[in-house]
Amino acid sequence: MKPFNLVLALTTASSTLIPTDIYSQNPSANLRIIEYAESTPTQLSAYIEISKKINMDILDGFLLLQQGWNGYNGRSFSTSVIERAKRIVLSLERQPYIFPTGRNSVQIEYRKPNRDYLEFEIYSNKIEFYIYKSGHEEERKVKSYEIAKIVEDFYA
Numbered sequence: 001m002k003p004f005n006l007v008l009a010l011t012t013a014s015s016t017l018i019p020t021d022i023y024s025q026n027p028s029a030n031l032r033i034i035e036y037a038e039s040t041p042t043q044l045s046a047y048i049e050i051s052k053k054i055n056m057d058i059l060d061g062f063l064l065l066q067q068g069w070n071g072y073n074g075r076s077f078s079t080s081v082i083e084r085a086k087r088i089v090l091s092l093e094r095q096p097y098i099f100p101t102g103r104n105s106v107q108i109e110y111r112k113p114n115r116d117y118l119e120f121e122i123y124s125n126k127i128e129f130y131i132y133k134s135g136h137e138e139e140r141k142v143k144s145y146e147i148a149k150i151v152e153d154f155y156a
Helices: 041-064 078-090 142-153
Strands: 004-010 031-037 098-099 107-111 115-120 127-133 136-141
Touching: 041 078, 078 107, 078 115, 078 136, 078 142, 107 142, 115 142, 127 142
Parallel strands: none
Antiparallel strands: 004 031, 098 107, 107 115, 115 127, 127 136
């Protein structure tokens, strides 16, 4: 695995502290690990565990969303979708940004500064995959055991 940098963003009710432009990609978390870089293996392990805990809390929060939560008849989340998303996210070293969708699915995604983009939409019975990397796009269904490898290849 390549070395990582750690960048934290902290928000209050009235403001967001550094770095606003990157943090705005996931304003739902009060404390968010944005990006990793050089650190010792022990530090990296601690950062990954903190990030996983934050993402588990975000996923738990999705269970509180009620029918119509997004203003467009967004469905409330089933426990099976959230539990499946948790298993997948916990299996990943590189933690994704996580978003609810109005389709009772969880979207996890990764972005690079060069605009490369990786997304998985997790349903209770399938996972849809989309990638845009170096000007090429691909879309297909994947199995949960494929996700970690796809993420590592995305950053290779």
